[in-house]
Amino acid sequence: MKIKVSEVARELGLKAKEVVDIAKEIGIEAKTRGEISPMDAAKIQEYFLNGGKKEEKPKPKKEEAKKEVKEEKPQRRRRSRGSFNDLVKKTQKGIEVVKKAEPKPELEKKEEKQEIQAETQKSKPKPKPKPQPAKKREEKELQINVDLADMDVIEENQVELLDLYFNDLNLKNDEELEEKAKTKTQQQQQKQKKTQPVKRKKPSEGGITKETAKKKKKKKKKDAEIKTIVIPKEVRVYEFAEAINKPLEEVIEALRELGEERDKNDFLGEEYIETLAEEFEIPVEVYDPLAEFDYVKKYDSVEDDENDLVERPPIVTIMGHVDHGKTSLLDRIRNSRVAAKEAGGITQHIGAYMVEKDGKKITFIDTPGHEAFTEMRARGAQVTDIAIIVVAADDGVMPQTKEAIAHAQAAEVPFIVAVNKIDKPQANPDLVKSQLAEMGITPVEWGGEYEFVNVSAKTGEGIDDLLETILLQAEMMELKANPKRKAKAVVIESRVEKGKGPVATIIVKNGTLKKADSFVCGKTYGRVRLMIDDLGKPKKEVLPGEPAEITGFDEVPMAGDVLVAVESDKIAKETAEKWKEFLEEREKSKSTKATLEDLQKMILEGELKKLPVIVKADTQGSVEAIKGSLAKLKNEEVKVDIIHSDVGAITENDVILAKASEPHAIILGFNVRPTSGAKNKAKQEGIEIRTYSIIYDLIDDVKELLSGLMTPKVTEEVTATIEVRDVFMVPKVGAVAGCYVQDGVVHRGDFVRVIRDGVVIYDSKLASLKRFKDDVKEVGKGFECGIMVEGYNDVKVGDILETYRKIEEKAKFEG
Numbered sequence: 094m095k096i097k098v099s100e101v102a103r104e105l106g107l108k109a110k111e112v113v114d115i116a117k118e119i120g121i122e123a124k125t126r127g128e129i130s131p132m133d134a135a136k137i138q139e140y141f142l143n144g145g146k147k148e149e150k151p152k153p154k155k156e157e158a159k160k161e162v163k164e165e166k167p168q169r170r171r172r173s174r175g176s177f178n179d180l181v182k183k184t185q186k187g188i189e190v191v192k193k194a195e196p197k198p199e200l201e202k203k204e205e206k207q208e209i210q211a212e213t214q215k216s217k218p219k220p221k222p223k224p225q226p227a228k229k230r231e232e233k234e235l236q237i238n239v240d241l242a243d244m245d246v247i248e249e250n251q252v253e254l255l256d257l258y259f260n261d262l263n264l265k266n267d268e269e270l271e272e273k274a275k276t277k278t279q280q281q282q283q284k285q286k287k288t289q290p291v292k293r294k295k296p297s298e299g300g301i302t303k304e305t306a307k308k309k310k311k312k313k314k315k316d317a318e319i320k321t322i323v324i325p326k327e328v329r330v331y332e333f334a335e336a337i338n339k340p341l342e343e344v345i346e347a348l349r350e351l352g353e354e355r356d357k358n359d360f361l362g363e364e365y366i367e368t369l370a371e372e373f374e375i376p377v378e379v380y381d382p383l384a385e386f387d388y389v390k391k392y393d394s395v396e397d398d399e400n401d402l403v404e405r406p407p408i409v410t411i412m413g414h415v416d417h418g419k420t421s422l423l424d425r426i427r428n429s430r431v432a433a434k435e436a437g438g439i440t441q442h443i444g445a446y447m448v449e450k451d452g453k454k455i456t457f458i459d460t461p462g463h464e465a466f467t468e469m470r471a472r473g474a475q476v477t478d479i480a481i482i483v484v485a486a487d488d489g490v491m492p493q494t495k496e497a498i499a500h501a502q503a504a505e506v507p508f509i510v511a512v513n514k515i516d517k518p519q520a521n522p523d524l525v526k527s528q529l530a531e532m533g534i535t536p537v538e539w540g541g542e543y544e545f546v547n548v549s550a551k552t553g554e555g556i557d558d559l560l561e562t563i564l565l566q567a568e569m570m571e572l573k574a575n576p577k578r579k580a581k582a583v584v585i586e587s588r589v590e591k592g593k594g595p596v597a598t599i600i601v602k603n604g605t606l607k608k609a610d611s612f613v614c615g616k617t618y619g620r621v622r623l624m625i626d627d628l629g630k631p632k633k634e635v636l637p638g639e640p641a642e643i644t645g646f647d648e649v650p651m652a653g654d655v656l657v658a659v660e661s662d663k664i665a666k667e668t669a670e671k672w673k674e675f676l677e678e679r680e681k682s683k684s685t686k687a688t689l690e691d692l693q694k695m696i697l698e699g700e701l702k703k704l705p706v707i708v709k710a711d712t713q714g715s716v717e718a719i720k721g722s723l724a725k726l727k728n729e730e731v732k733v734d735i736i737h738s739d740v741g742a743i744t745e746n747d748v749i750l751a752k753a754s755e756p757h758a759i760i761l762g763f764n765v766r767p768t769s770g771a772k773n774k775a776k777q778e779g780i781e782i783r784t785y786s787i788i789y790d791l792i793d794d795v796k797e798l799l800s801g802l803m804t805p806k807v808t809e810e811v812t813a814t815i816e817v818r819d820v821f822m823v824p825k826v827g828a829v830a831g832c833y834v835q836d837g838v839v840h841r842g843d844f845v846r847v848i849r850d851g852v853v854i855y856d857s858k859l860a861s862l863k864r865f866k867d868d869v870k871e872v873g874k875g876f877e878c879g880i881m882v883e884g885y886n887d888v889k890v891g892d893i894l895e896t897y898r899k900i901e902e903k904a905k906f907e908g
């Protein structure tokens with residue numbers, strides 16, 4: 094008898110994957126979805142209970158994780174091949190895999206592939222027609238589809254899987270094998286993309302006759318290879334299941350056993366693609382379909398000449414828990430600069446500003462430090478070179494302190510801890526230090542490697558120290574850029590301004606951004622018209638590390654978009670359009686497929702009460718942040734349905750849209766107001782507009798609204814315990830119980846339970862409550878009364894009546 098790994102996991106309170114890890118550690122072969130012998134299970138349990146459980150390592154950092162996975166690959170593949178035939182044969186579709194020994198010239202392979210594809214079109218059941226536009230779609234059909242189609246059908250139910258590695262078995266070692274395989278795959282992918290990038294061949298194309306196809310089939314049968322399935326980096330669960338030709342439920346179950354509850358439409362993530370592929374013993378190669386269109390990657394692929402590199406100012410983000418003093422600290426730093434250096438200068442809020450210390454510049458990103466801005470902060474961390482984690486000395490480490498640290502660590506951004514509010518009598522900077530040290534963030538002075546600086550945003554104490562520490566850190570990081578080349582910058586805020594159109598604050602990461610430069614920026618593009626710095630001064634050029642507010646965009650860019658200056662307006666426009674089109678196509682290709690399962694889900698969702706809202710805010714960053722926060726507000730009963738969101742004032746169109754929604758949507762404005770037209774229209778149509786300047790209030794209000802949608806909680810309160818001492822049968826009326834109130838007070842409208850020998854035999858309401866002949870409202874303890882139970886005439890002497898009230902309590906949305 095064998096025991097399922099998942100059962101062992103459940104028994105030990107672990108994830109199946111963790112059990113497999115332990116098993117590996119002690120030399121036991123196990124798979125998350127497999128079984129092990131009771132002896133092995135006992136060994137694992139013993140090892141685990143003896144504390145041998147693998148230490149919880151922090152998630153490997155992105156790069157390392159990738160490396161680790163890569164290094165494992167060859168091994169995994171070799172193993173895969175061993176039982177691959179058996180596994181695949183077992184699948185319900187009866188797919189057969191045949192191996193090939195002879196290498197084939199690349200060209201022949203390609204031709205053959207096209208021919209087989211043609212054949213595939215014949216033998217495959219026709220895919221459901223997809224939504225239009227058909228022509229364009231055909232031309233631009235996505236790589237995803239190509240990959241799915243790449244499982245060339247030889248005969249019905251038979252899939253040829255090409256083994257890209259088989260021919261390389263004579264290579265000396267795994268690394269070589271891996272390298273070669275990778276290059277080959279890439280080459281093949283490239284070729285596929287270049288020669289036949291998107292278009293699937295129709296059966297009539299490619300000059301294939303039945304005869305030649307048959308021949309090919311035979312040859313294929315003999316020479317077939319195990320094929321590595323190429324899977325796009327961003328793949329949804331159902332797409333993955335299709336790609337590896339496994340039933341969706343199996344994939345979802347496998348994920349569950351790995352401790353991941355995923356829906357068919359959820360994205361898998363590279364890590365899980367690899368793990369699942371291993372589970373199913375199917376070799377996969379993950380690729381990034383965006384790479385080809387990626388203008389940023391293109392920019393980055395051009396290396397800068399060492400001689401052109403110069404030091405650039407560090408870009409700093411301040412993060413920390415609510416009220417720990419982020420804004421005050423930023424203000425203090427900014428004001429000290431304004432006071433000392435540019436007295437009288439008017440600071441302009443552009444989302445970032447620069448300070449100078451000892452002749453060196455530092456750029457601070459001025460992002461609002463609210464929980465709701467988690468997403469923005471996460472983006473901020475990507476632009477950021479150094480993070481400052483502010484912790485109030487009188488409050489210590491709080492949830493958002495940990496979250497901020499997690500963001501910095503995830504982005505591999507070094508951070509400095511600013512222990513703030515040290516002017517306060519109750520300040521205890523040492524407590525902050527020990528709290529963080531417990532989390533592994535040990536101060537330098539305690540032998541660790543994290544810089545802690547005591548500051549007071551109120552008095553200014555320690556601010557100089559903090560700036561010096563930042564510069565020191567920057568020096569160690571050797572932040573350099575090449576001002577001689579075209580610019581690459583990151584958008585940190587954007588909005589539409591009357592008379593100016595779309596405006597964005599950017600920080601240049603490399604190169605120099607000049608006036609009149611053409612640029613591409615995410616889905617939009619443009620030409621730099623106006624550039625101003627944080628003091629409101631116009632600029633002709635913005636150097637690496639410097640922030641500026643710029644105009645000249647065709648459309649409002651998104652915070653986090655990367656701006657790259659290009660040769661001409663034409664290139665800018667083309668690149669942005671390509672990128673936009675690609676993203677849109679990708680979205681379409683991933684839209685939910687209408688299946689029975691979906692319908693069921695939709696029916697289920699119908700039970701879920703939705704609160705339709707329209708979100709309008711002053712900046713794209715705020716829109717994103719609010720959307721992010723609202724999306725999280727859901728439970729098994731209610732959720733927020735954002736039907737529209739945008740930057741700008743609340744307009745009549747928004748009201749019309751809100752009215753069109755069923756039920757009508759509520760319009761939420763953050764730092765924006767309704768136009769007078771919108772106000773009137775809202776009044777006419779009965780649409781509610783709520784505006785806020787504090788995001789907390791907005792979120793709290795929405796929570797309140799959600800609470801209102803939830804079913805109220807009903808609790809019971811026992812009002813009286815009554816003994817039946819006599820029963821009178823009144824003709825045409827029924828049984829009247831002569832009662833004695835043992836305890837409590839019985840009321841006319843009360844509910845009642847009839848209890849006989851300790852068992853509830855009837856549950857109903859009081860039909861009447863009398864004292865002697867009179868109807869009464871209530872009868873208290875120690876009094877006699879006559880009671881009729883609604884719908885029940887079988888009361889007996891000795892029964893106990895328990896009367897109760899139902900108390901409805903408004904449900905509260907938690908979260």
Ligand SMILES: Nc1nc2c(ncn2[C@@H]2O[C@H](COP(=O)(O)OP(=O)(O)OP(=O)(O)O)[C@@H](O)[C@H]2O)c(=O)[nH]1
Pocket residue numbers: 413414415416417418419420421422461462463513514515516517548549550551552
């Ligand atoms: N005594 C003292 N009070 C401070 C100091 N720094 C900030 N405060 C006060 O702490 C409160 C919160 O400060 P903020 O700067 O608004 O904190 P924040 O972290 O930006 O808050 P959110 O933006 O809401 O996340 C304000 O009342 C400040 O006056 C300080 O160094 N000393």
